[in-house]
Amino acid sequence: MYVVIVYDVAVERVNKVKKFLRRHLHWVQNSVFEGEVTLAEYERIKVGLRKLIDEDHDAVIIYRLRSMPPRETLGVEKNPIEDTI
Template sequence: MYVIVVYDVAVERVNKIKKFLRQYLHWVQNSVFEGEVTMAEFERIKAGLKDIVDENEDSVVIYKLRSMPKRETIGVEKNPIEDII
């Protein structure tokens, strides 16, 4: 499945979230990661985020898609993923 993870977390947890998500997904721009994952990886991502996030203060949204969506960027492409094999 293809997932997009968008987060808004307190400053002290931003680097922890970024470091964790880079193990599974591609960084797209500030607070946005995306990529193809297995169901097992998806469950690990959710569990890992729950360990890091303060559910009373932070917000993480995960979009699950069947396949990679077509993307169109207006402005600067922060980290193009089309070149990744």
Template sequence: MYVIIVYDIKVERVNKVKSFLRQHLFWIQNSVFEGEVSRSEFQKIKNGLLDIIDEEEDSIIIYPFEFFSEVERTVLGVEKSPIDEIL
């Protein structure tokens, strides 16, 4: 499956979240990661994020797609981390 994760995290936890997500996904731009993962890895990512964040203060949005082909990408302006370099 392919996932896109965006987050808005309090500053004291943002580095933990970023470091955690870099172990599993590709950094795309500030507060955005994406990549292909197995279903079990997807569950590990969700559980790991829940262990880090404060659900009363932080926000994470996950967009899961069954296949990468379902993802349509349009970039306006400068692309900070081109996806074609990693796929």
């Protein structure tokens, strides 16, 4: 499955969340990650995020898709995803 994760967490947790997600997904831009994951990886990511965030104050949104959707970038792309075959 393909996932897009966006988050809004307290400043003191931003770097921990970013470091964690970089181990699993592709960084797209500030507070946005995406990538192809297995169901087991998806579950590990959710468990890891729950350990890092404060669910009473932080927010993480995970979009689950069947495959990478077509994308169009307007302006500067901070970290382009290479097209691989």
